[in-house]
């Protein structure tokens with residue numbers, strides 16, 4: 023099944039909680055997080071875009087590379103750049119620090135595309151998961167305006183869009199521990215990721 027959607031990986035953060043280390047290239051279970059996400063995306067998308075401000079670090083990857091358009095550090099800036107570069111009407115956006123993103127969870131978002139919605143996003147008790155969500159090209163203009171005004175909270179943006187959520191109950195059916203949303207922000211998260219993997223494999 024092909025969806026009218028590009029896959030976007032955001033890798034333009036400063037990684038302040040991880041001493042500036044490039045989280046996309048961090049190894050988890052012997053494979054980089056980027057490698058894990060790429061394998062999954064190749065099964066779902068024929069247009070895969072990496073948003074980075076250091077393109078030279080990714081020359082050997084079979085990806086379309088784009089850079090941020092606004093000099094404002096925020097995940098919204100990366101979503102905007104990826105969505106702008108997308109060749110399909112929607113872009114599914116993920117962070118580059120999510121080693122356990124599950125295909126079934128991405129598919130739950132993709133299955134809800136269309137129907138006049140601008141955004142399809144998981145919503146769990148902790149709130150929305152905007153870095154595991156699909157955005158329509160229709161969002162670009164409003165996103166650009168928000169970034170230019172340094173209103174960078176994605177949640178605030180949602181008030182302006184027709185948003186369809188994927189419920190926690192549904193997500194739990196496919197990902198019982200909601201590990202798709204686990205992200206490596208600090209060194210202790212990497213330790214946790216390795217532990218989780220060891221537990222799953224033993």
Ligand SMILES: Nc1nc2c(ncn2[C@@H]2O[C@H](COP(=O)(O)OP(=O)(O)OP(=O)(O)O)[C@@H](O)[C@H]2O)c(=O)[nH]1
Nearest residue numbers: 032033034035036037038039095096097100117118
């Ligand atoms: N393209 C792009 N991606 C970004 C930007 N800021 C954050 N991201 C990405 O958004 C995702 C989520 O960000 P965080 O988990 O907070 O990562 P981070 O910003 O590198 O880390 P911290 O500085 O510790 O918050 C990661 O994949 C980042 O690479 C940006 O300005 N541009």
Ligand SMILES: [Mg+2]
Nearest residue numbers: 119205206207
């Ligand atoms: Mg993170």
